Amino acid sequence: MPKPNLFSTNLFSTIVKKKKKPNLFPTIVRKTKTEVYALGRHLSLSADKARRVVDQIRGRSYEETLMILELMPYRACYPIFKLVYSAAANASFNMGSNEANLVISKAEVNKGTTAKKLKPRARGRSYPIKRTTCHITIVVKDISLDEYEEVPAFSSLKKPRWKKKYTTLVYDDVYSSEGVWDKK
Numbered sequence: 001m002p003k004p005n006l007f008s009t010n011l012f013s014t015i016v017k018k019k020k021k022p023n024l025f026p027t028i029v030r031k032t033k034t035e036v037y038a039l040g041r042h043l044s045l046s047a048d049k050a051r052r053v054v055d056q057i058r059g060r061s062y063e064e065t066l067m068i069l070e071l072m073p074y075r076a077c078y079p080i081f082k083l084v085y086s087a088a089a090n091a092s093f094n095m096g097s098n099e100a101n102l103v104i105s106k107a108e109v110n111k112g113t114t115a116k117k118l119k120p121r122a123r124g125r126s127y128p129i130k131r132t133t134c135h136i137t138i139v140v141k142d143i144s145l146d147e148y149e150e151v152p153a154f155s156s157l158k159k160p161r162w163k164k165k166y167t168t169l170v171y172d173d174v175y176s177s178e179g180v181w182d183k184k
Contacts, residue, residue, distance in 0.1 A: 058106070
């Protein structure tokens, strides 16, 4: 039986290969926060009339959305305009994102509570009136941020501990100062 050639490419490469060093600092891939929202609750307008406006702005950029909302002739545009503006302010404050990178990722309208009122009519009668409300949620996403980031594994597992700032306690020596009891 012939001896194997140690310098052949396959066998030599397996012998000479260095072992990989174990990673002493493993990392965890963590999902970062790229979305913020603004929520308007109990807005006094019909959910169907608000949906007519919200369907036009879903998926558009922030600047384009503001332009569309200013030019639309519907009454529901102003509360939605304020919510979009508030969501952009939340994004710039919480994530430090630029307004040019914002996109309306999700916009939804849900029915709220219905207030039942009575409208006085002639001859002592009354007709019921239903005042509908709705809840509007505007979610804004920053497209410039990465959705995942690598962080050291052990830094996220550490529990926050109490910092020992106040370990030196100072007691006032009332007896040696002769302050309270020795006054005559």
